[in-house]
Amino acid sequence: MWWHQHNLCFRHPVEEDYSSGDLGNKVATIAETDESAESEGVIDSHKRREILSRRPSYRKILNELSSDVPGVPKIEEEKSEEERTPPNIATMAVPTSIYQTSTGQYIAIAQGGAIQISNPGSDGVQGLQALTMTDSGAPPPGATIVQYAAQSADGTQQFFVPGSQVLVQDEETELAPSHMAAATGDMPTYQIRAPATALPQGVVMAASPGSLHSPQQLAEEATRKRELRLMKNREAAKECRRRKKEYVKCLESRVAVLEVQNKKLIEELETLKDICSPKTD
DNA sequence: GGCAAGGGACGTCACAGTAA
DNA sequence: TTACTGTGACGTCCCTTGCC
Numbered sequence: 001m002w003w004h005q006h007n008l009c010f011r012h013p014v015e016e017d018y019s020s021g022d023l024g025n026k027v028a029t030i031a032e033t034d035e036s037a038e039s040e041g042v043i044d045s046h047k048r049r050e051i052l053s054r055r056p057s058y059r060k061i062l063n064e065l066s067s068d069v070p071g072v073p074k075i076e077e078e079k080s081e082e083e084r085t086p087p088n089i090a091t092m093a094v095p096t097s098i099y100q101t102s103t104g105q106y107i108a109i110a111q112g113g114a115i116q117i118s119n120p121g122s123d124g125v126q127g128l129q130a131l132t133m134t135d136s137g138a139p140p141p142g143a144t145i146v147q148y149a150a151q152s153a154d155g156t157q158q159f160f161v162p163g164s165q166v167l168v169q170d171e172e173t174e175l176a177p178s179h180m181a182a183a184t185g186d187m188p189t190y191q192i193r194a195p196a197t198a199l200p201q202g203v204v205m206a207a208s209p210g211s212l213h214s215p216q217q218l219a220e221e222a223t224r225k226r227e228l229r230l231m232k233n234r235e236a237a238k239e240c241r242r243r244k245k246e247y248v249k250c251l252e253s254r255v256a257v258l259e260v261q262n263k264k265l266i267e268e269l270e271t272l273k274d275i276c277s278p279k280t281d
Numbered sequence: 282g283g284c285a286a287g288g289g290a291c292g293t294c295a296c297a298g299t300a301a
Numbered sequence: 302t303t304a305c306t307g308t309g310a311c312g313t314c315c316c317t318t319g320c321c
Contacts, residue, residue: 232306234292240308241290 236307237292
């Protein structure tokens, strides 16, 4: 996913390049839905959904399965951290969001407010170094020194990233175009700004809900909510697919185990038959 | 090399289930 | 009741493979 504004792009590095086809895709989907609302195809589709959507989740199925069969592993509630994080930052604060600037720097926002910034390594986020927004004292050895201004003149919190950019935590939602804003609910707003400029140049990564009165603000809020919902659903779909794959793998391994078990039982049966049956020469 | 088929992965929508 | 979550369905993109 890329968010463009001026010369700045953020990208979640673990994601594929979400091509511009998404918009066309969306339009096509909506168009088709509208066009064929009365068609029989939709009715069939609805019937199918009625049947299929009543299935419990993969997590539930597999966990029930695993409670019956000790050998079947449970699907964890959360992904293991190794899956979530690049290998070279395993010993540091675990980032929940990783973004990449157009200059190749990585910015990871971890749980608890820790921000990690890295210069581009040979692969992924190698060389990531931690900046923690806490009062915990000295930074860890080898950490990139990032200047932090708790409150600047324009009422924002700023992180001066070595290079030429500033990571800004804003107090109010900025006027970024809605399609560029990745709204994340109550999360604080972060922007990348050129340090000398007064106007925000970066991408609003999250918008904080304020008092909304005008229709424009309401529209922006609706857009923000929609963006948030889409983003969450995107992540949910990824997680769902991951669980589905895991579920299928578990079923396959269970099939393998049961086949071996079946084979053993057949052999045992044959042995018992040989023992019990009278030999006729 | 060009092309079509197949498959994997993705984003989005719709909707049922669940938690608050 | 409402907001949120999980998942099937669908359309699209991209890559691989086999055929010509």
